[in-house]
Amino acid sequence: MTLxxxxxxxKADFEAGKPPYNVPPAVIETMHxxxxxxxxxxxxxxxxxxxxxxxxxxxxxxxxxxxxSADLLAxxxxxxxxxxxxxCPYCNMExxxxxxxxxxxxxxxxxxxAISPQTAANSRKSVTKxxxxxxxxxxxxxxxxxxxxxxxxxxxxxVDLYKALKNDLPAFNGDPSWTLPMPARFVIGQxxxxxxxEVNPDYTRRPEPxxxxxxxxxxxxxxx
Numbered sequence: 333m334t335l336x337x338x339x340x341x342x343k344a345d346f347e348a349g350k351p352p353y354n355v356p357p358a359v360i361e362t363m364h365x366x367x368x369x370x371x372x373x374x375x376x377x378x379x380x381x382x383x384x385x386x387x388x389x390x391x392x393x394x395x396x397x398x399x400x401s402a403d404l405l406a407x408x409x410x411x412x413x414x415x416x417x418x419x420c421p422y423c424n425m426e427x428x429x430x431x432x433x434x435x436x437x438x439x440x441x442x443x444x445x446a447i448s449p450q451t452a453a454n455s456r457k458s459v460t461k462x463x464x465x466x467x468x469x470x471x472x473x474x475x476x477x478x479x480x481x482x483x484x485x486x487x488x489x490x491v492d493l494y495k496a497l498k499n500d501l502p503a504f505n506g507d508p509s510w511t512l513p514m515p516a517r518f519v520i521g522q523x524x525x526x527x528x529x530e531v532n533p534d535y536t537r538r539p540e541p542x543x544x545x546x547x548x549x550x551x552x553x554x555x556x
Contacts, residue, residue, distance in 0.1 A: 363493075380529060
C-alpha cells in the first residue's frame with residue numbers, strides 16, 4: 333500500500349468518527365476550513381522551489397547532537413523532511429514511510445533528516461514511536477522552516493479548537509507562538525541547490541518517498 337493510500341484510509345476512518353476517534357463533525361469542519369484557507373492563501377507558492385538555494389542550518393537532534401547542513405552536504409546529497417510533530421498521525425505515517433525508504437537513500441550516499449518545531453523530549457518520542465534510524469532535528473520557533481518559506485500562524489479559531497482538544501502547541505514546542513510548518517520534502521544537492529521540492533498546505537497529503545529518487549539519483553551523480 334502506498335503512503336497516500338494509508339493516509340487516505342486513516343483520514344476516512346477519522347472523519348467518519350469511527351472508534352477510537354469519535355470526532356464530532358464540527359471539529360472536522362473547522363479543520364477543513366483551516367486547510368482550505370491555507371491553500372487559498374498561496375503560502376505554498378511562496379516556499380522555496382527546485383532551483384533555489386537551500387538555507388544553511390545547524391540544529392540539535394533529540395539527544396542534543398548538533399547537525400550542520402554544511403557537514404551533511406560535504407558527505408553527499410541531503411533529503412530534508414519538515415513535519416508538524418509526533419501528535420500528528422499523518423506525520424508519523426510519513427516518517428515510517430521514510431524509514432522504509434532509508435536503505436535506498438543510503439545506498440546512493442544520501443543523508444536524511446526530519447525537522448520539527450517540537451521539543452527534544454517530543455522528538456525522542458518520534459524516534460521511538462516510529463523506530464527511526466535517521467535524526468529528528470529540533471527547530472526552535474520554526475526558524476529554519478521559515479527560512480524555507482514553510483512557517484505559518486494558526487488562525488484564532490483553530491487555536492481555540494486545539495486548546496479544546498488539549499493540543500497545547502506552545503507547551504509541546506516550548507514556544508509561545510502558535511505556528512507550524514507546512515509539511516514539505518526537499519532534495520538538496522551538494523552545492524546547496526534544491527533539486528526537488530514538495531510543499532503541501534493540506535497536511536493529509538504527502539508525496540511518496542520514491543518520488544524523490546530521480547532527483548536523488550541526479551544529485552548522486554553530480555560532483556561535489
